[in-house]
Each structure stands twice: as C-alpha cells, then as structure tokens.
Amino acid sequence: MRTPLRVRLSLGTAALLVYAFLYLPLLIIFIYAFNSDTITSWPPQQPSLQWFHVLFSDPDPWTALENSVQVAVEATIVAVFLGTAAAFALQRFRFLGREALNFGITLPILLPGIITGVAMTTWFTQLTQWGLPFELSLVTVAIGHATFCIVLVMNNVLARLRRTSRSLEEASMDLGADGWQTFWYVTLPSIRGAIIAGALLAFTLSLDEVIVTFFLIGAQNTLPLWILSHIRQGINFPEIDAIAVVVVSISIPIVLIAQYLAREPAAQRAVPKA
C-alpha cells in the first residue's frame, strides 16, 4: 500500500520545520558574525568582517582556546586508554559486576553535569585538604572531562568489537603469534577507526563543555567560560558570534570525520560469523 501523498507531505513539512528550528540559531550566529552591527537587531545592517578584526586583536579568547585545547587533549588521551580497556573488559571477559561497571561508566552522561561538577569539586577540595595535589585547575577540569568522555570511546569500541569476527585473532594465534602480537597486528587495526571516532567525539565534547568546567576550574579560563562571562557582561556581542564561527568551523569537520570512521566497515561485515 502506498502512503497517501497527503500523509507524506505533512510528515515532510513537519521534518522541514524541525530542521528549521534546529538550524535557525546557527544561521543567526553566522549572519551577525559577518555584520557590522554592535547591537544584534533584526534585520542586520551592513556586511562586514570587523568582528573578526576585534576577535583577532583580543588575546583573551585565544588564551582561553589554548587552555580548552590542552584540557581536551588530556581528557581525550585518558578517555582513549580507559575507554578501550573497559570495552575489552566488557566484551571479552565475564566477571562479577560486569553490568555494574558498564552502568557506572555510562552514568556520567546519564546524570546532569551539575551533579558530576559539584560532587567532584567537593571531593577535590577535600583531597587538597588531605594534602593531595588536586587544587582546582585545568588538571581537575581535564579529570572531570575524561570521566564523562570514557563512555564515548567505550561505546564506539564496544560496537566495533561486537561486529568483528574473532576468527582473524584465532588464525593469528594458530599461526604462532603471541597475545601482544595478535593485539597489535590484528585486533588493533580492526578497531582503530572506532577508537579514533570515539577520541574525536570526546575531544569535541570536552572542547564545548561548560557545566562541569564551571565547578572545576581554578584561576584560568576555558573558551566556553570566556564566552559565558562575555555573554553575562553584555559587551561586544558579535565578537561571540565571530568566535562561534571559528569554533563551529573546527568542530563540525571533526564530528563528520568521526561519523565517517565510526560507520560499519563493509569489508569486516563480509567476514562470516564464526
């Protein structure tokens, strides 16, 4: 039975409206970033690059961006190692508390960031009082970010491990390779795409995170916190639009590459299940 045209048309219109709703804010940002207006009233007045001049001559957002990138790199490295390890533990072994571990690693993205944020800030304050080196700083921010990024890498690697047949690993072992050789030459290449995809998502999520960061930051700034304080001060609004254009131009390609790498590889799908 063909769906009546009327139904298809109304569903299509609904979908179109949802897309418009999702993209309107991004469109607005791009318009005002390339406009000379100081107050963002509609319609925009005069196309201009002046806000990019303002942005490029203001050192603060760039220092903040450097800090953000540093945090994101550290968090991503931790997340890649721990997420991959956790995926192997969950997929290749049966042990007591396996479900609990899976749930525990997923919990930081199921619970609101504010709970993670206040719990960690309380904890780090206490650890510092006990003389441990956990003063609030970019390091504590990176620890916080890594904690909710582990699940991104883990889920990507888990999905890939579930789909890859183990016959290649068995063949490698039968041919005399030891565990490490098999891991390095057979297993790792087959999950590399998933690891990189997870890492890119972790990096992007960390770069943009604001709520956990808000509670764990010391004296320094990250880019989202710089944007937040700039919005609250209410000055030079279009400078925010300009930095937004810069950030989005970095993060969207990263996400697209991640999506491409995380797709199901056709070659591996062709391997029959053992």
Added chain:
Amino acid sequence: MATYEGALPRAVTARRAVARQVRAHRRLALALVLGPPLIWMAGFYLGPLVYLLLESLWQIQNYNVVQVWTLANYTQIFSEPVWLDVLRRTVVMASLVTLSAIVLALPLAYFLVRYTRRWRHLLYLAVLIPLWSSYLVRVFAWKTILGRDGLLNTFLIGIHVVHQPISALLYSNTAVYITLLQIWLPYMVIPVYAAIERIPPSLYEASSDLGARGWRTILHVVWPLAFPGILAGSIFVFSLSMGDFITPLLMGNGTQFIGNVIADQFGIAYNYPFGAALAILPLIVLTVFLAIARRFGVLEAL
C-alpha cells in the same frame, strides 16, 4: 595398550597445566584491562558521589564545614516550601521539554526512515551537527532571536500579529523552554531514529495487508517498537534539561531552577553541605526514572 594407558594421565596433567596457564594468563589480561578504568571510576566518580552524599549530612559553621552527622539540611529543604517549589518547577519544565522533544522527534525520525532513501544518512547527520556545535553559542543565538529587536519580534510585527515588540519574549520561562528544547532535541532524535530504523519493513507490509490504516500501524507497530528509543531519549533530554542552570541564567527572568539553587550554594552562598543536599534531590528523581527505564531494558541498549 599398556603404553596408551600410561600416556593418558600424563596427557591429562599436561592439558590441565596448559588450562591453568591459560586461566592465569586470562586473569592477568582481565586485571590489565579492568584495573585502570575501575580505579579511575572509583577514585574520580564513585568517590565524589559518595562524598557528596556524606557532605549533605554535615553542616556549615562560620564558613567551615563541620563533619558532624545531621539531617538538618534535609529538614530545612522539606520545611521551607521554596526548595520543593524549585524542584517541582524544574521537573515540570524538564517534562515539558522531554514531551515536546518526543512530539518533534517521532515524525522526523519516522519520515527519515520511511520516506528518504539516498539522502537519509546525510539528513540524519544534519540532526547531529547542531548538537556538536557549541552549546553556549546556541543559547546565545536564542538571546539574539528572542530579544526586543530580534528576529522573532520583527517578524511578528512584519506580519501584523503585534504592533509593539514583545519585550517578554526573552527573559521568560518560555525562552528557557524554547532554548532547552532546541539544544537537547538531537538527543531524542538519535535513539528514536535508531529504534525506528530497526523495524523490519515487512512489518509495515504485514500491517497493511491485515487492513490496518496508517494511524493504526503507527499506534500498534511503530509506537511499541520505538518506545525503548523514546525512553532512552527521554532519559537524556530530561536529565540534561533538569541539570541545566546556564540556560535559565541567561534566558530566564530570574526564576530559579534546581541547577541554579545548587550552583548558588557552591558559589555565592558558599554552603557546600546544603548544596550537596539539594543536589541529592535531582539524583533521587533521576534514579526513579532510571529504575523505570531499567524495567523496560532500555539501559542495556544505550
């Protein structure tokens, strides 16, 4: 025969030795892959959560946390109506955002799966992009759109719906609602799309062969099969909307949501124990939500 009988126990012992070695090897491998994530999560996540719970049972005196056990923070929360009002308001807002997200995500996902072919993947990616393009920037964009001289007011005047710009568009609960919905909507679309995509097309044919019209198919085939996806998306949208204190801060009229009062206790009010007790409230609400989701087997599918 005699030689064979003599060889058998030796072969068995050898095999047992190998098995023992393999088991020891696997235990070592398990310790290697399990240890680091376990230690990290215990030290940096479970530890903090437990400590937050403990902190909520302490008191602040002269700007210092005194570690004496007391339920005073909780008695205060339940005796002063303001705190439960804030919680109720937050739950209502988060529920409205979640329900609206379902209403928007279902037709979109259904449309993508059933009526697009070549463009489906691209259109799905198009849902993800806003999600990954800066949270704060999108909040900020809504500030621009809903402002007094913003796009929406200009548009409403242009089509003669109103004559004066409505200043109450921005800095209102409506503004908070619209912003939260736009920001967290993709988290609903992703699992709902995944659930609907898994429905075998033959079910639609079977349904129509058995005489079910469009709506009955949606109600009896699509809805039950999409439900786990809807529930998964609801957990994300509800939880994220509930904890978001930045959006109310930037878009609201000063009306406090649970995130704001928690953040205040860890900021200007500087009362960590009371803030910790307040943070336990959304934790309880979400635990109930997660327990329900678990009954439907949703957590395994995340």
